Amino acid sequence: MAMLRYLLKRLGVGLFTIWFIATATFTVMHLVPGNPLANERGTNATIRANLERQYGLDKPVFEQYLIYMSNMLHGDFGIAFSEENRSVNDIIREHFPVSATLGVLSLCFATVGGVLWGALAALYRNRLPDALIMFLVILGISVPSFVFAAFSQLFILKLNQWSGRSILPVAGWEGVSSMLMPALVLGLSTMAYMTRLMRSSMLDVANTDYLRTARAKGLSPTRIFFRHQLRNAILPVITVLGPAIAIITTGGFVVESVFAIPGLGRYFVQAVAQLDYTVIMGTTVFFGAFLVLMVIAVDILYGFIDPRIRLGAV
Amino acid sequence: MSLVPSELSSKLSIAVSAADFAPAPHQAQRERIVRPSLSYWQDVWQRLCKNRRALSSLYIVIALLVFTLVGPWLWTQAPALQDLDAISQGPSWSSSSALVVEDPGTWPGVQGALRPREEADGQTLGATASLAVAGLPSTQYVRLYWEAVNGAQHYLIYRNDHAPESNQDLGLPLGATLTPDTLSFEDRLQLRPQTYWYSVIASDGFEEAALSTTAAITLQRAITASQARERGLDDTLGAAVALPAHPFGTDYLGRDLLARVMEGARVSLFIGIVAPLLFVSLGIIYGGIAGYFGGNLDILMMRVVDFVIALPFLLFMILFRIGFGIGPGESGIIPMLLALVLLSWPDTARLIRGQILQIRGEAYVQAARVLGAHPLYLIFRHLVPNTLGPILVTLTFAIPMAIFTEAFLSFIGMGVSPPTSSWGSLSNEGIRTMLSSPHELLFPAFFISLTVLAFNLLGDGLRDALDSRLRSRE
Numbered sequence: 135m136a137m138l139r140y141l142l143k144r145l146g147v148g149l150f151t152i153w154f155i156a157t158a159t160f161t162v163m164h165l166v167p168g169n170p171l172a173n174e175r176g177t178n179a180t181i182r183a184n185l186e187r188q189y190g191l192d193k194p195v196f197e198q199y200l201i202y203m204s205n206m207l208h209g210d211f212g213i214a215f216s217e218e219n220r221s222v223n224d225i226i227r228e229h230f231p232v233s234a235t236l237g238v239l240s241l242c243f244a245t246v247g248g249v250l251w252g253a254l255a256a257l258y259r260n261r262l263p264d265a266l267i268m269f270l271v272i273l274g275i276s277v278p279s280f281v282f283a284a285f286s287q288l289f290i291l292k293l294n295q296w297s298g299r300s301i302l303p304v305a306g307w308e309g310v311s312s313m314l315m316p317a318l319v320l321g322l323s324t325m326a327y328m329t330r331l332m333r334s335s336m337l338d339v340a341n342t343d344y345l346r347t348a349r350a351k352g353l354s355p356t357r358i359f360f361r362h363q364l365r366n367a368i369l370p371v372i373t374v375l376g377p378a379i380a381i382i383t384t385g386g387f388v389v390e391s392v393f394a395i396p397g398l399g400r401y402f403v404q405a406v407a408q409l410d411y412t413v414i415m416g417t418t419v420f421f422g423a424f425l426v427l428m429v430i431a432v433d434i435l436y437g438f439i440d441p442r443i444r445l446g447a448v
Numbered sequence: 449m450s451l452v453p454s455e456l457s458s459k460l461s462i463a464v465s466a467a468d469f470a471p472a473p474h475q476a477q478r479e480r481i482v483r484p485s486l487s488y489w490q491d492v493w494q495r496l497c498k499n500r501r502a503l504s505s506l507y508i509v510i511a512l513l514v515f516t517l518v519g520p521w522l523w524t525q526a527p528a529l530q531d532l533d534a535i536s537q538g539p540s541w542s543s544s545s546a547l548v549v550e551d552p553g554t555w556p557g558v559q560g561a562l563r564p565r566e567e568a569d570g571q572t573l574g575a576t577a578s579l580a581v582a583g584l585p586s587t588q589y590v591r592l593y594w595e596a597v598n599g600a601q602h603y604l605i606y607r608n609d610h611a612p613e614s615n616q617d618l619g620l621p622l623g624a625t626l627t628p629d630t631l632s633f634e635d636r637l638q639l640r641p642q643t644y645w646y647s648v649i650a651s652d653g654f655e656e657a658a659l660s661t662t663a664a665i666t667l668q669r670a671i672t673a674s675q676a677r678e679r680g681l682d683d684t685l686g687a688a689v690a691l692p693a694h695p696f697g698t699d700y701l702g703r704d705l706l707a708r709v710m711e712g713a714r715v716s717l718f719i720g721i722v723a724p725l726l727f728v729s730l731g732i733i734y735g736g737i738a739g740y741f742g743g744n745l746d747i748l749m750m751r752v753v754d755f756v757i758a759l760p761f762l763l764f765m766i767l768f769r770i771g772f773g774i775g776p777g778e779s780g781i782i783p784m785l786l787a788l789v790l791l792s793w794p795d796t797a798r799l800i801r802g803q804i805l806q807i808r809g810e811a812y813v814q815a816a817r818v819l820g821a822h823p824l825y826l827i828f829r830h831l832v833p834n835t836l837g838p839i840l841v842t843l844t845f846a847i848p849m850a851i852f853t854e855a856f857l858s859f860i861g862m863g864v865s866p867p868t869s870s871w872g873s874l875s876n877e878g879i880r881t882m883l884s885s886p887h888e889l890l891f892p893a894f895f896i897s898l899t900v901l902a903f904n905l906l907g908d909g910l911r912d913a914l915d916s917r918l919r920s921r922e
Contacts, residue, residue, distance in 0.1 A: 162771040276901035
């Protein structure tokens, strides 16, 4: 019951946040003088007036806002300006799964890699493997993802040239093999952060009483490491999943454009270049809502995994 | 006075002088522990200096600032100066010298007498008897002429980096003459100072001759007199002028990459340092007020913070860009700064509020309040200075974040656009020529990484130096 109340409260605040994102998007987009049809070439006054009427641009701003909000409540993001007869919903439906696949894959890479490397670094604390891993972590945090993307492409190219056949595709989005490299590159910085977090969390757990007890009981080191230390140390890593999802989805812009992946991020960048207002607004609100829901989902997941959090929150 | 001790000494038979009764030196002075007292910040500074990683990061940061601010005075090449003779050159420290040659103008070429095909009928086409260069072969132009071949309708000219072994080895022709009586060809296509093997083959309009004539021609690096005049160099013909060296190479328009990286550093570091300064200040004011007053005002103000944090960051950076009316391909540095400030302050606000909530119950704050201090005076004179440590750490970590953001946005073409350069936009230009000349991406990427790395390590060191929990553990 308490859990349900907590859930409802979180969802309520989440909905309010999504409303705020939608309103902020609308406000920013209407700050500009002029309107999206102003740069259309070859339209005379009558055609433009008709178009404005069709898009509802001749109405006062507040009325436009109401229409926009009510359409959004119905799940309708409008029709794209730059393409004929294509609704923003269609665009999202077509391109978002690509971004989501890439995101989920790179999140898996980041989490698995981060936990693994972090645990390894803690295990070999202050020894060579630790120093090596931490050096790579610093590199992963400091080098921007587009540099990794560019050089990984170069690497794939050289690999293909050297082997004389196509081991991995250099760009594009066909099949699992083309997803591997972009997902790895996209997850790299998150992996670095998670490794760092996992390492310090492992070291924190190493000093706890229950671990000393386990050691005193004479449990095997392997069992202590996997069952007692690792499992408890993973908890903080889960808390950063929410922000990590945000970083990975928005970081996807760059990776998608370098690897020519037809995801929503790349489409958004193109829409901005074409000043396609409905697509820009729709994508922003969609991304924002997605992120808000993801953060809530991670919080709830965390509540299930760690009962202390759940009790504390209610 | 001196009488009493002398009487005493005679009685006790101990030699006592008046000096024995002088006041002893102050003992307290001797027992004092001789270590100068350190203020908090002096202590932090000492700890920072002990951390070698943090200290070397600090030196790197200083070096980067010097590179950015002083560099353009030392390296005076104009970052926008194009040199189409030196496109995408690799990094090299040596400056090359070039010969000043005449402006090419239009070369009339060499005309030969038409040999009618009838005359040569039944014969196979031969090779031309000679292939020679008119004037000095230079990187500006190579002017070839040759002797006419019987029955030739036109001639094909080939250029190779190596001596061709046979006609099959020639590759694609560089050009062809249009008429049978044109016996010359001017090559001005991307010439480099090296030896080229030029081959000429006659053709009867249907097929090429089996034999070709090849001449090895070594080109001299040259610039034309008018180019020399434009750049303020000696423009007398035949003079050797020194062309500037390009330690970082040149980009796809032959611009000096070192100068461009320096110019780009100004934009990147300007955004990277000024934006965090602004949004951290805004966060301090906002968080300070919310934390001090507490209650409903605090709840309301923190709700706003929650909302702003929920906005998808990069998307809104781009939205603000549109909102400020900056079209694609225009660079808005100040709008980017503003957007960064508007979207990034809540994190600092949250942090400062938490800190202030912790210390606002302290005795010195209550004392100041009892003395009738104005709330704003209390916040900015007592509370905020006591949270300066975390503020400094936040600021140090905010700088790489801002530099990254600028680089990302410029990289996808939503930030700084040509002709203004920043490290992000230089990377964007560099990635296009990555396969042929990777240095164009490597240098700006290296500087982004180095800056971010230095500020991150410095932030780590500062946090360790400031952390009072670590202090008590020692």
